[in-house]
Amino acid sequence: MTFVVTENCIKCKYTDCVEVCPVDCFHEGPNCLVIDPDECIDCTLCEPECPAQAIFAEDDLPADQQQFLALNADLAKQWPVITAKKDAPPDADDWNGKPDKLQELQR
Numbered sequence: 001m002t003f004v005v006t007e008n009c010i011k012c013k014y015t016d017c018v019e020v021c022p023v024d025c026f027h028e029g030p031n032c033l034v035i036d037p038d039e040c041i042d043c044t045l046c047e048p049e050c051p052a053q054a055i056f057a058e059d060d061l062p063a064d065q066q067q068f069l070a071l072n073a074d075l076a077k078q079w080p081v082i083t084a085k086k087d088a089p090p091d092a093d094d095w096n097g098k099p100d101k102l103q104e105l106q107r
């Protein structure tokens, strides 16, 4: 099992999740984070920390977010590890909850 960052992280990228992960398995892209499924130990700590409710256990992924399982695995291999919280984008709150953000994903 792994935890998965889903669509609502895109353009929100609050990074509160990074602070609590004991195994540094978050990787940072231009406008969202992903979790490396090979490193995640299913500790559950990150899920309640995300102000955008963007993190789910693999088994609890909503039906319309299933594609993020493979996206996290693929992008974690390409993006660098992030280990410290940083400022969210200035318009993060405006994007929180917006639908169809996958088209905004920058790789």
Ligand code: SF4
Pocket: 003, 020, 021, 022, 023, 024, 025, 026, 035, 039, 040, 041, 042, 043, 044, 045, 046, 047
């Ligand atoms: Fe890290 Fe735990 Fe979240 Fe997995 S569940 S990404 S190990 S904080």
Ligand code: F3S
Pocket: 005, 008, 009, 010, 012, 013, 014, 015, 016, 017, 018, 032, 033, 049, 050, 051, 052, 053, 054, 055
């Ligand atoms: Fe993204 Fe939530 Fe972390 S918005 S960066 S998964 S705190």
